[in-house]
Amino acid sequence: MLRAIFALILLISVGFSEPTPFGQRITNEQMQGIADTDEVIDIDPSLIYQNIDPIELVLTSQIKERSIYIYQPFTLNLTANTDKVLDFDMNLTMRSTDITWLNPKPLWKKKSAGIYETTIHLIASSAQSNIDALTLTLKRNGIFVQNKTIKPDLPKIKNIQLRTDFANFVGENLEIKMVKSSKFNEYSNLTTIELASKNGNLSLFQIPGEFQKQGFDSLKGDYKNQTGIYFIISDNNKTNINFSYYDYTQNIFKELNLDIKLQDNDLSTQVPLNPKEGEFRLYKELSIYIAIILFLLLFIWKKSYYSFIIAVAFIAYAIYDNKPFSEAKLKANSKIRILPMPNSTIFAIAAKEQNVKIITKNENFTKIILQNETIGWVENESIK
Numbered sequence: 094m095l096r097a098i099f100a101l102i103l104l105i106s107v108g109f110s111e112p113t114p115f116g117q118r119i120t121n122e123q124m125q126g127i128a129d130t131d132e133v134i135d136i137d138p139s140l141i142y143q144n145i146d147p148i149e150l151v152l153t154s155q156i157k158e159r160s161i162y163i164y165q166p167f168t169l170n171l172t173a174n175t176d177k178v179l180d181f182d183m184n185l186t187m188r189s190t191d192i193t194w195l196n197p198k199p200l201w202k203k204k205s206a207g208i209y210e211t212t213i214h215l216i217a218s219s220a221q222s223n224i225d226a227l228t229l230t231l232k233r234n235g236i237f238v239q240n241k242t243i244k245p246d247l248p249k250i251k252n253i254q255l256r257t258d259f260a261n262f263v264g265e266n267l268e269i270k271m272v273k274s275s276k277f278n279e280y281s282n283l284t285t286i287e288l289a290s291k292n293g294n295l296s297l298f299q300i301p302g303e304f305q306k307q308g309f310d311s312l313k314g315d316y317k318n319q320t321g322i323y324f325i326i327s328d329n330n331k332t333n334i335n336f337s338y339y340d341y342t343q344n345i346f347k348e349l350n351l352d353i354k355l356q357d358n359d360l361s362t363q364v365p366l367n368p369k370e371g372e373f374r375l376y377k378e379l380s381i382y383i384a385i386i387l388f389l390l391l392f393i394w395k396k397s398y399y400s401f402i403i404a405v406a407f408i409a410y411a412i413y414d415n416k417p418f419s420e421a422k423l424k425a426n427s428k429i430r431i432l433p434m435p436n437s438t439i440f441a442i443a444a445k446e447q448n449v450k451i452i453t454k455n456e457n458f459t460k461i462i463l464q465n466e467t468i469g470w471v472e473n474e475s476i477k
Contacts, residue, residue: 149176152229154245161248162341164263166195166216166294166316169245173201173209173229182232183209191222195294195316214316216294220252253339256346260300262338264293267349270320274353277326278467281305284334284353285432286323293338295319300336310437324431324438327353381411423449423461427475433458440469451476 150173157168175181183201187194195214204210224247230240253263270287277283288295294316300307305326312321325334334351388404391397425446430437433455441463450462458470 150174150229150231150239150241151176152227152241152243154227154243156246156248158248160251161217162251162253162263162339163217163219163222164253164261164294164297164339165341166214166292167248169213169215171211171213171227171229172204173241175207175209175231178206179233181238182235184230184232185211185213186228186230187224188226188228189222189224191219192217192224193294193297216297217247217250218297220250222250223247256337258301258335258337258348259346260336260338261297262290262293262295263341264290264338265340265342266291267293267338267347269349269351272351274355276329276355276468278465280329281326282329282331282353282355283431283468284325284327284351285310286325286351287320288323289318289320291318292316293319295321298323300325300334302334306438306440308438310432310434322432322434326431378411381407385411419451421449421451421461422477423447423463423471424475424477427471429461429463429467429469429471430458431469433460433470437470441467443475446477449476
C-alpha cells in the first residue's frame with residue numbers, strides 16, 4: 094500500500110515539475126522507476142464487461158397467391174426480426190419436395206431497426222409439393238450467431254390435366270419470336286427458336302418427343318419477363334414440331350406449331366435470329382449487282398475504261414462473297430458448338446487436327462463443316 098502511495102506522489106510531483114504545452118507527461122525513464130503493485134484488485138466483473146442479451150430471432154412468411162397451378166411461379170414474402178440494431182450476414186436455405194427456387198440468393202432489405210424483409214419466388218411441380226424447412230442463419234464477422242427454421246404455408250396447388258404435347262410451361266404468355274432451321278449433318282436438322290415468356294419459368298421448358306438433343310443455349314431475364322434461344326436437333330424427315338403450354342389467366346392449353354423449313358436447303362447461318370440481318374445481305378447483294386450493271390452500261394455508252402475496271406472489281410467481289418467454301422485446318426481439342434455463343438452447347442471436341450470447310454463467320458466464331466459432314470461453330474482462334 095505504501096508503494097502505491099509513493100508512486101502516486103512521484104507521478105504528481107513529476108507532472109507539476111515538467112509542464113508541457115499540452116499537459117503533464119512522464120518520461121520513459123521515470124515510468125521505469127515506478128514499481129509494480131502487488132495488491133489484489135477485487136472488482137465485480139459486471140462493472141467491467143457488458144453483457145449482451147441473446148438475440149431472439151423471429152422469422153415469418155406470408156403467401157401472395159391463394160391458389161396456383163403446378164409449374165406456375167408463386168411468391169413468399171419473408172420478414173426477419175433480429176431484435177437488434179446490429180447488421181448481420183443473412184443466409185437462407187430451404188429443404189423441400191418438388192419445389193424449384195427461382196431466386197436462391199434473395200436480397201434482404203432493412204425495413205426498420207433490426208427488421209428485414211425479402212421475397213422468394215418458387216415453382217411447384219406437383220400437387221404434393223411441399224417446403225419441409227425454411228432456415229435463416231445469422232452470422233456476424235463470419236461467426237455464427239443464431240438461426241431460425243419455419244415451415245411456411247403454401248398456396249393451394251392445383252393439378253393440370255396434362256397433355257402428351259405439354260412442354261412443362263405454365264404462364265401468362267409464351268411467344269415464338271423467330272424460327273430458323275438448317276442442316277446439322279447428313280441425317281439431322283438443327284432448329285433454333287427464339288422464345289419470349291411472361292410470368293412463367295422457361296428453365297423447365299422441354300418439348301416432348303423423340304429428338305437427338307434439345308435445350309436452351311441462352312436465357313435472359315426472370316420469371317416476369319424472360320427470353321431464350323432454344324435448339325432442337327431432329328431427324329431430317331421431321332417437317333413440323335407441335336407442343337402446348339398452359340395459360341393460367343385463361344385456364345386453357347394453347348398450341349404452338351413449328352414448321353421445319355431449311356433456309357437454303359442445306360446451309361444457313363443459325364443465329365442471330367434477327368430477320369434484319371438477312372434483309373441487309375439481300376440489299377447488299379442487290380446494290381452490288383446494280384452497280385455492276387451501271388458501270389458496264391457506262392463503259393458501253395462512254396467507252397470509259399475506268400467504269401470497266403470498277404465493274405470488274407465489283408464482279409470479283411461478288412464472286413468472292415458468294416464462293417461456297419474455303420479450306421482450313423481445325424486445331425486439336427477445339428470445342429464445336431451448336432450456336433456462335435460462348436455459352437452455347439458443345440456437341441463435339443476435335444480429337445485431332447483435321448481439315449474443315451469454312452461456311453461463314455459471325456464476329457468471334459466461324460461456321461464450319463467437319464469431315465463427318467457435321468456443321469457447327471468454333472472460335473476463330475481454333476482455325477489455322
